[in-house]
Amino acid sequence: MLAQPPIISVSNLSKTYGSGFKALKGINLDIKRGEIFALLGPNGAGKTTLISIICGIANLSEGSVTVGGHDINKDYRAARSLIGLVPQELHTDSFETVWATVSFSRGLFGKPKNPAHIEKVLKDLSLWDKKDSKIITLSGGMKRRVMIAKALSHEPQILFLDEPTAGVDVELRKGMWDVVRGLQAAGVTIILTTHYIQEAEEMADRIGVINKGEIILVEDKAGLMQKLGKKHLKLYLQGKVDALPASLAAYNLELTDGGRAVIYDYDTKGERTGITSLLSDLRNAGIHISDLDTTQSSLEDIFVSLVRAP
Amino acid sequence: MNYRAIRAIYLFEMARTWRTLLQSIVSPVVSTSLYFVVFGAAIGSRITEVEGVSYGTFIVPGLVMLSVLTQSIANASFGIYFPKFVGTIYEILSAPVSYIEIVIGYVGAAATKSIILGVIIMATAALFVPLHIHHPWWMLTFLVLTAVTFSLFGFIIGIWADGFEKLQMIPMLVVTPLTFLGGSFYSVNMLPSGWRTVTLLNPVVYLISGFRWSFYEIADVGVGLSLGMTLGFLAICMVLVWWIFRTGYRLKN
Numbered sequence: 001m002l003a004q005p006p007i008i009s010v011s012n013l014s015k016t017y018g019s020g021f022k023a024l025k026g027i028n029l030d031i032k033r034g035e036i037f038a039l040l041g042p043n044g045a046g047k048t049t050l051i052s053i054i055c056g057i058a059n060l061s062e063g064s065v066t067v068g069g070h071d072i073n074k075d076y077r078a079a080r081s082l083i084g085l086v087p088q089e090l091h092t093d094s095f096e097t098v099w100a101t102v103s104f105s106r107g108l109f110g111k112p113k114n115p116a117h118i119e120k121v122l123k124d125l126s127l128w129d130k131k132d133s134k135i136i137t138l139s140g141g142m143k144r145r146v147m148i149a150k151a152l153s154h155e156p157q158i159l160f161l162d163e164p165t166a167g168v169d170v171e172l173r174k175g176m177w178d179v180v181r182g183l184q185a186a187g188v189t190i191i192l193t194t195h196y197i198q199e200a201e202e203m204a205d206r207i208g209v210i211n212k213g214e215i216i217l218v219e220d221k222a223g224l225m226q227k228l229g230k231k232h233l234k235l236y237l238q239g240k241v242d243a244l245p246a247s248l249a250a251y252n253l254e255l256t257d258g259g260r261a262v263i264y265d266y267d268t269k270g271e272r273t274g275i276t277s278l279l280s281d282l283r284n285a286g287i288h289i290s291d292l293d294t295t296q297s298s299l300e301d302i303f304v305s306l307v308r309a310p
Numbered sequence: 311m312n313y314r315a316i317r318a319i320y321l322f323e324m325a326r327t328w329r330t331l332l333q334s335i336v337s338p339v340v341s342t343s344l345y346f347v348v349f350g351a352a353i354g355s356r357i358t359e360v361e362g363v364s365y366g367t368f369i370v371p372g373l374v375m376l377s378v379l380t381q382s383i384a385n386a387s388f389g390i391y392f393p394k395f396v397g398t399i400y401e402i403l404s405a406p407v408s409y410i411e412i413v414i415g416y417v418g419a420a421a422t423k424s425i426i427l428g429v430i431i432m433a434t435a436a437l438f439v440p441l442h443i444h445h446p447w448w449m450l451t452f453l454v455l456t457a458v459t460f461s462l463f464g465f466i467i468g469i470w471a472d473g474f475e476k477l478q479m480i481p482m483l484v485v486t487p488l489t490f491l492g493g494s495f496y497s498v499n500m501l502p503s504g505w506r507t508v509t510l511l512n513p514v515v516y517l518i519s520g521f522r523w524s525f526y527e528i529a530d531v532g533v534g535l536s537l538g539m540t541l542g543f544l545a546i547c548m549v550l551v552w553w554i555f556r557t558g559y560r561l562k563n
Contacts, residue, residue, distance in 0.1 A: 018563070056404050057404055057562065080404060080405060085400070091396060092398065100322075104322050108319065108402070108407065110407075
């Protein structure tokens with residue numbers, strides 16, 4: 001199968017604000033058609049600026065962006081038609097009804113009326129019974145879904161979700177992810193930013209980490225987990241050990257819990273984890289184990305270690 | 311052209327008008343009636359005629375212009391300022407629409423509203439005084455041109471304003487005084503010659519004069535000059551709007 005061209009291609013993108021602040025520094029990023037891409041980064045890293053530029057809300061300073069092969073400046077109509085944007089802040093009208101505001105969005109994107117599609121979107125987002133309610137009467141979570149409905153009203157091929165689950169309760173969040181998975185199944189490319197790293201871990205196909213205006217890593221999620229994924233094996237000992245014998249030095253064990261446990265770090269990608277030999281060497285040294293526990297470093301650990309790295 | 315987008319913006323704005331019907335339509339009608347009572351009855355009883363037209367009749371075009379100017383600015387400035395204020399502007403900026411389409415949608419709706427208003431005020435005036443329009447097409451031309459021009463001007467104010475205070479500032483401190491001093495309630499020819507010269511620096515004089523000419527064939531300045539000034543102001547506003555969208559001034563970072 002031939003590799004498809006990326007649906008979004010960002011090259012050497014820089015953004016300097018009027019104040020002189022460089023929000024983005026030479027970003028290069030390709031988004032594959034049909035994937036869920038999670039963009040992670042601390043506050044102020046440039047996530048929203050990047051999304052704003054791709055969607056046409058902010059001007060770029062240098063570089064170029066194409067969406068579906070269309071330059072976002074020269075051919076903005078074609079580029080923007082493909083995109084649905086759900087911004088981070090809850091920006092909604094107040095006095096319009098849900099139905100009116102979602103239909104407005106469809107018209108704004110130049111699509112002919114299609115009440116059946118709007119109905120489907122509202123039903124998928126559990127907003128159907130609120131269709132005639134004024135937006136001002138809705139809760140925060142519902143408003144968030146109205147914004148998603150607006151973005152989906154014009155059948156975009158690409159959906160940007162900027163912190164979509166901020167302030168949304170757990171139940172609703174699950175429903176939202178079901179919608180996102182359904183969209184992906186329908187061929188929509190999804191780019192999301194989130195603070196909930198578990199979500200990126202659960203949802204995304206690929207993960208990009210942005211920090212201080214630079215993309216510091218883009219990786220398949222599985223690859224990332226494997227590449228940086230360390231496992232801890234904690235062995236609880238029968239009785240207390242004051243010092244580990246020299247015969248175990250090669251394992252770099254860490255004695256913890258006041259000599260009642262040892263921690264062994266190993267790499268999950270290594271063919272030989274060394275666990276079997278460690279266990280037998282421990283027994284040979286007369287150290288007996290009462291229990292064990294393994295933990296895998298989460299995406300959060302990886303993320304924190306990446307961002308903190310100098 | 312993304313006609314559906316123009317239509318969507320236009321209908322969205324018009325829906326806002328119908329929703330605020332009382333404030334949008336009824337209050338200008340009430341204030342116009344008040345002008346009639348105060349200026350027409352109280353002052354009109356002392357000034358019987360201006361250039362061959364009864365005073366009450368004479369002030370009608372000025373009253374219509376006063377409302378059309380202020381309402382065009384108020385509608386259009388609020389129409390674009392509000393999305394900026396609440397943040398919903400993101401959607402307009404991220405939509406596949408050109409700035410011309412955005413302007414046609416917003417300015418078209420604001421102008422439509424003030425034209426409707428102008429017609430209502432004329433109808434209200436007809437209840438008080440006999441009204442005869444000599445050149446209905448010219449009247450309509452001046453009405454539409456003025457509504458469009460000042461809606462554009464309002465649109466610019468709405469983009470420029472970064473607070474509600476600024477939104478009110480230009481209409482309150484510039485437009486209303488200029489309209490009152492622009493011959494709404496008197497003929498410029500009634501002024502001493504020194505003041506007359508000063509008054510001719512006021513662009514609103516030309517708008518009102520041309521509009522009044524279409525009613526009664528009396529004018530402070532030539533009709534051609536009135537039309538020229540109106541078109542000139544329209545052109546200035548268009549250039550400003552073009553510049554705003556080209557640079558993203560106060561719209562895009």
